[in-house]
Amino acid sequence: MGILKRAMFCCVCALVFFIAFAQAADKYAKRIILANKFLTNLMEVPDAQIPKALLQDCKGIIIVRQYRAGWVVGAKGGVGIAMVKDEKTGKWSPPAFVKSGEGSFGLQVGGQEIDSVFLIMNKEGMEMLMKTKFKIGVDASAAAGPVGRDVEAKIGPGTAILVYSRARGLYAGAAFEAGVLLSDREADEAFYKVKGITMEQILFENRVKMPKEAQALAEDLDRYAGVETQGQVEK
Numbered sequence: 001m002g003i004l005k006r007a008m009f010c011c012v013c014a015l016v017f018f019i020a021f022a023q024a025a026d027k028y029a030k031r032i033i034l035a036n037k038f039l040t041n042l043m044e045v046p047d048a049q050i051p052k053a054l055l056q057d058c059k060g061i062i063i064v065r066q067y068r069a070g071w072v073v074g075a076k077g078g079v080g081i082a083m084v085k086d087e088k089t090g091k092w093s094p095p096a097f098v099k100s101g102e103g104s105f106g107l108q109v110g111g112q113e114i115d116s117v118f119l120i121m122n123k124e125g126m127e128m129l130m131k132t133k134f135k136i137g138v139d140a141s142a143a144a145g146p147v148g149r150d151v152e153a154k155i156g157p158g159t160a161i162l163v164y165s166r167a168r169g170l171y172a173g174a175a176f177e178a179g180v181l182l183s184d185r186e187a188d189e190a191f192y193k194v195k196g197i198t199m200e201q202i203l204f205e206n207r208v209k210m211p212k213e214a215q216a217l218a219e220d221l222d223r224y225a226g227v228e229t230q231g232q233v234e235k
Contacts, residue, residue, distance in 0.1 A: 028191040029213040032095055035063040035081045036217040038115040042166055043224055049147055050117065050164055055225035058162075060084035060120035060129065060203075062181070064100055065113065079184065082129060083218070084120070084203045090227070092218040094210045096199040097187035100180065116165040119145060125160035130200050132183045136161050 043049050064080030081095040118136060120126060128140040136142045145162035183199040192208045201207040210218065 028097060028187045029211070031079055031097065031187070032081055032211070032213045032217060034065065035095070036220060038063055038065060038166075039117060039217070039220065039224075042115065042117060042164060045166070047147060048164065048166060050119065050145060050224070051147065052224065052226045054119055054121075054145070054162065055221065056227065058085070058119040058121055059087075059123075059126055061221065062098060062116075062118040062120070064098065064116050064118070064181070066100055066116065078114075079187075080116075081214075082199065082203065083214075083221075084126065084129065092210075092214075092221060093203045093206075094192075094208050095214050095217070096202040097184035097191065098181050098199075099184045099187075100182070114165055116163060117145075118142075119162040119164070120160065121162060122158070122160050124158075128160070129203060132185075132199070133180055134182075135180050136163070 060083060062080060062082045064078050066078030078100045080098050080100070082098050083095050084093045085091065086093065120129070120140075125140045128134045128136075131139065134140070140160035141158060142161040142163055143159045145164040185198070188197050188199065188202060189195055191211075192202070194208065197207060
């Protein structure tokens with residue numbers, strides 16, 4: 001009888017663990033879907049659209065939703081994903097998860113949601129992604145992304161990151177901010193079910209397959225860039 005009870009207890013524990021693991025994976029899958037929604041919302045605004053030529057030329061992309069709030073002392077945090085293109089095939093990598101955190105001090109009040117798209121344009125920006133913690137504008141040079149025609153004339157030489165953002169909500173004041181992006185190892189492990197998987201392995205080493213949840217995002221990136229859909233989910 002004791003053996004039967006122990007066996008039942010083990011089965012219950014395994015079931016609870018499986019349910020918790022599945023729920024965690026589902027939570028991170030929704031993050032990928034939301035990232036695609038953020039991109040779509042940005043591309044639907046004529047005066048904020050990322051030019052097709054830049055989406056063709058970029059080497060990678062980071063999409064993040066940040067939440068900012070403050071009263072004299074401010075804080076900003078958020079979550080998102082990063083993807084890179086294969087240099088030879090032009091195919092998008094599976095997404096790796098990132099999270100952000102910032103602190104600020106100055107005259108400020110209010111709260112705001114900010115959806116940001118960071119285009120990675122050169123080797124400097126790609127090397128930034130190999131770190132577990134990095135600052136855009138410090139570890140890689142950054143500039144506001146241009147819109148409209150003649151975009152190349154508006155990009156400074158050597159700019160590694162182009163930034164496109166949309167904000168909703170009220171946030172007033174002037175503040176000094178130092179923002180960081182971090183590899184979200186917990187999210188990567190839970191979603192891909194691989195213990196110890198790193199952002200570098202996901203983005204650059206083909207350690208995991210393109211998940212079905214990211215297929216629409218990869219296809220939309222190709223569509224906005226004016227290239228054919230690549231059909232990147234492996235059967």
